[in-house]
Amino acid sequence: MAFQEIKLYQTGTFVAGNRLLDPDQRSVQARTGRSNTLTSGHRACRGCGEALGARYVLDAAMRATDGRLVAVNSTGCLEVFSTPYPESSWQLPWLHSLFGNGPAVAAGVAAALKARGLDDVRVVGQAGDGGTVDIGFGCLSGMFERNDDVLFVCYDNEGYMNTGVQRSGATPPAASTANTKALGDQPGNVFGQGKSVPLIAMAHEIPYVATATVAELRDLEAKVEKAMTFRGARYLHVFVPCPLGWGADSADTIRLARLAKESGIFPVFEAEAGEVTAVSRIRRQVPVEDYLRPQRRYAHLFGDHPRPDLVARIQDRADRNIARFGLLPEGDE
Amino acid sequence: MRSQVEGSQAVARAVTLCRPQVIAAYPISPQTHIVESLSDRVRTGELAGCEYLMVESEFGALSACIGASGAGARAYTATSSQGLLFMAEALFNASGLGLPIVMTLANRAIGAPINIWNDHSDSMAMRDSGWIQLFAESNQEAVDLHVQAFRLAESLSVPVMVCMDGFVLTHAFEEVDLPTQEQVDAFLPPLVPQQLLDPDDPVTIGAMVGPEAFTEVKYLMHVKQMAALDELPVIAAEFRAAFGRSSGGLVKPYRTDDAETVVVALGSVLGTIEDVVDTMRDEGHCVGALGITCFRPWPAAEVREALAHATRVVVVERAFAVGAGGIVGQNVRDATRGLPLEAYDVVAGLGGRPVTRASLRRLLDDVLAERLDPTALHFLDLDHALVQRELERSRHGHRPGPHAENMLRALGTVASGAYE
Numbered sequence: 001m002a003f004q005e006i007k008l009y010q011t012g013t014f015v016a017g018n019r020l021l022d023p024d025q026r027s028v029q030a031r032t033g034r035s036n037t038l039t040s041g042h043r044a045c046r047g048c049g050e051a052l053g054a055r056y057v058l059d060a061a062m063r064a065t066d067g068r069l070v071a072v073n074s075t076g077c078l079e080v081f082s083t084p085y086p087e088s089s090w091q092l093p094w095l096h097s098l099f100g101n102g103p104a105v106a107a108g109v110a111a112a113l114k115a116r117g118l119d120d121v122r123v124v125g126q127a128g129d130g131g132t133v134d135i136g137f138g139c140l141s142g143m144f145e146r147n148d149d150v151l152f153v154c155y156d157n158e159g160y161m162n163t164g165v166q167r168s169g170a171t172p173p174a175a176s177t178a179n180t181k182a183l184g185d186q187p188g189n190v191f192g193q194g195k196s197v198p199l200i201a202m203a204h205e206i207p208y209v210a211t212a213t214v215a216e217l218r219d220l221e222a223k224v225e226k227a228m229t230f231r232g233a234r235y236l237h238v239f240v241p242c243p244l245g246w247g248a249d250s251a252d253t254i255r256l257a258r259l260a261k262e263s264g265i266f267p268v269f270e271a272e273a274g275e276v277t278a279v280s281r282i283r284r285q286v287p288v289e290d291y292l293r294p295q296r297r298y299a300h301l302f303g304d305h306p307r308p309d310l311v312a313r314i315q316d317r318a319d320r321n322i323a324r325f326g327l328l329p330e331g332d333e
Numbered sequence: 334m335r336s337q338v339e340g341s342q343a344v345a346r347a348v349t350l351c352r353p354q355v356i357a358a359y360p361i362s363p364q365t366h367i368v369e370s371l372s373d374r375v376r377t378g379e380l381a382g383c384e385y386l387m388v389e390s391e392f393g394a395l396s397a398c399i400g401a402s403g404a405g406a407r408a409y410t411a412t413s414s415q416g417l418l419f420m421a422e423a424l425f426n427a428s429g430l431g432l433p434i435v436m437t438l439a440n441r442a443i444g445a446p447i448n449i450w451n452d453h454s455d456s457m458a459m460r461d462s463g464w465i466q467l468f469a470e471s472n473q474e475a476v477d478l479h480v481q482a483f484r485l486a487e488s489l490s491v492p493v494m495v496c497m498d499g500f501v502l503t504h505a506f507e508e509v510d511l512p513t514q515e516q517v518d519a520f521l522p523p524l525v526p527q528q529l530l531d532p533d534d535p536v537t538i539g540a541m542v543g544p545e546a547f548t549e550v551k552y553l554m555h556v557k558q559m560a561a562l563d564e565l566p567v568i569a570a571e572f573r574a575a576f577g578r579s580s581g582g583l584v585k586p587y588r589t590d591d592a593e594t595v596v597v598a599l600g601s602v603l604g605t606i607e608d609v610v611d612t613m614r615d616e617g618h619c620v621g622a623l624g625i626t627c628f629r630p631w632p633a634a635e636v637r638e639a640l641a642h643a644t645r646v647v648v649v650e651r652a653f654a655v656g657a658g659g660i661v662g663q664n665v666r667d668a669t670r671g672l673p674l675e676a677y678d679v680v681a682g683l684g685g686r687p688v689t690r691a692s693l694r695r696l697l698d699d700v701l702a703e704r705l706d707p708t709a710l711h712f713l714d715l716d717h718a719l720v721q722r723e724l725e726r727s728r729h730g731h732r733p734g735p736h737a738e739n740m741l742r743a744l745g746t747v748a749s750g751a752y753e
């Protein structure tokens with residue numbers, strides 16, 4: 001998709017209003033014809049990044065497919081807050097089976113549509129980080145390896161939120177969760193090797209992999225639209241702050257997502273067939289501390305017994321992302 | 334057409350004739366020949382219009398069938414033993430959602446100790462998963478039950494498991510009458526899904542349900558499964574009319590009319606039992622056999638009727654509830670409540686141990702001579718000495734070590750079974 005160049009006259013912002021854009025460049029959400037796939041009235045917490053992300057992802061996918069879309073959802077907050085029957089918030093055909101099988105169920109839907117000759121109907125599978133990087137991982141890798149025609153979307157809020165905020169394989173080091181509390185000299189969650197499912201997805205050499213955050217929603221939409229231009233397995237990993245689980249202000253969801261990207265904590269990039277094709281560069285680099293401080297899950301790093309050593313290790317991780325993905329503008333590194 | 338084929342090939346052909354649109358499976362002995370053969374048939378175009386998913390696990394296999402069924406495709410899978418247990422969560426999910434998936438279960442023991450040979454521990458472990466369970470006595474019946482299973486599953490929107498004894502049936506070459514495509518097409522109309530993921534008419538499938546309606550949803554599952562007790566005999570009668578042979582139904586009484594002692598069993602062992610019944614009849618004993626074709630739903634009325642005149646029932650089963658007793662036996666007792674009969678629970682043929690005519694004969698002689706305690710659980714051909722020796726070791730040794738290995742060493746054999 002070609003992007004329109006626009007001049008920003010307002011200082012201190014990188015966000016352009018839709019008014020400045022040609023109609024076909026405007027956000028799906030700005031259109032009267034948007035599908036409201038996840039409609040109002042659901043029970044997500046105030047400021048839930050996952051609800052915001054899902055709404056943008058699915059409305060963009062609906063637009064890209066002209067409404068010919070089926071969604072498969074793994075168990076988790078998104079499934080629970082959207083469905084207590086008959087108050088379903090879903091305005092598209094939607095199937096929830098289990099916590100660990102979303103990618104396989106979605107592959108089955110895609111196979112059925114193909115067998116039935118319904119090539120125009122497309123499939124999106126979606127899950128939280130737990131349903132993607134942990135319990136659903138085997139099914140996800142199988143779906144990638146077979147190159148099934150599914151876009152799988154992970155809404156990464158870095159923990160098992162639905163069951164009361166326990167750690168997942170995507171929980172970052174030092175984060176305090178219900179089962180990784182900063183007790184004694186424990187740092188919160190362990191400093192492990194990490195588990196980047198976007199990179200693992202790339203190792204499967206599937207047609208398209210992208211990461212995005214709910215701070216840059218137009219970018220998120222564009223990636224969904226792009227993903228829908230490919231056939232085969234595609235993976236989108238969306239960073240979605242969780243005010244409840246992270247101990248953050250509901251008003252800070254977008255800000256935290258932006259700080260995660262601007263600090264290098266969460267690299268935003270695209271890859272095709274196993275190669276990185278684009279990165280979203282950091283526009284104004286911030287130290288990780290700016291990102292960590294507003295979140296209660298990191299409060300133990302800054303309290304009466306501050307742990308600058310741990311903050312430094314987190315900074316190292318962000319710096320490694322910056323170097324690895326070339327996240328700083330040319331010449332800034 | 335009559336042909337001499339391996340059970341697995343016959344079943345693969347029968348499934349092909351049923352025109353599944355999505356197959357998802359993961360290999361495990363003794364199911365492998367079925368899914369390999371189906372893969373060939375999809376690749377050669379014999380089974381046209383079918384997507385075959387080679388998934389990463391049995392959990393993935395049944396999950397893909399769930400998605401495929403929800404999206405309106407006729408979906409099929411096959412597994413055995415550990416594979417069925419690996420599917421456990423998805424089994425309950427498929428039945429809870431009311432998806433008409435058909436599965437072949439090549440019955441095999443469950444480890445530990447790992448064992449690839451036949452018994453019914455797998456299907457019995459999942460008897461309450463909400464799937465209809467049909468048991469084939471022969472390869473002919475396995476073929477016929479598959480054709481009927483798709484009919485049944487789709488008419489009630491309930492998943493159906495066709496159980497056939499691993500190796501004993503799956504790997505046996507027998508003469509089988511394979512139906513023609515025209516016959517099957519006439520018997521099995523294309524799937525008309527009762528719920529569908531359709532962009533033109535979007536529905537939410539798999540929503541959360543709380544205490545306000547959960548009981549009612551489960552009750553409906555029960556009602557629908559019980560409806561199979563009416564539906565199956567109708568389907569079996571139609572099958573007989575269309576294909577010219579009897580297969581399926583709920584129960585199979587064999588010389589039970591005036592029988593005082595009736596042996597109840599499931600699956601391929603029935604053939605051996607019927608032979609023993611014939612011999613004993615010739616000798617003037619009033620014995621009979623009752624085969625259970627449909628184990629879930631449990632055909633209580635038919636079982637009760639078949640046993641109404643018996644004074645002794647010997648339930649021979651290839652599985653048991655550890656720490657409790659017979660599983661089929663418990664169901665038989667339930668069905669015969671209030672009748673003046675004595676029921677004996679006999680565990681036989683675990684992990685591939687042959688159930689021979691001689692052993693069955695000894696068992697029945699003991700029953701007729703009232704040498705068997707009806708209140709105890711019996712194990713046919715149990716090596717008591719071996720067990721005693723191991724118990725003795727455990728009592729004295731400070732770290733007696735793993736039982737299975739000890740007992741094999743005591744026997745001086747190595748475990749059979751090269752494939753897992």
Ligand SMILES: Cc1ncc(C[n+]2csc(CCOP(=O)(O)OP(=O)(O)O)c2C)c(N)n1
Nearest residue numbers: 075076077099128129130131159160161162
């Ligand atoms: C097999 C199984 N194990 C555990 C659970 C309990 N469970 C439900 S949702 C969930 C965590 C979901 O975490 P995630 O996928 O990250 O989604 P989130 O709620 O954070 O959006 C867990 C552990 C379950 N439903 N099924």
Ligand code: SF4
Nearest residue numbers: 044045048077242244
């Ligand atoms: S707990 Fe977090 S992910 Fe779940 S609804 Fe609340 S904000 Fe959203």
Ligand SMILES: [Mg+2]
Nearest residue numbers: 128129157159
């Ligand atoms: Mg999560």
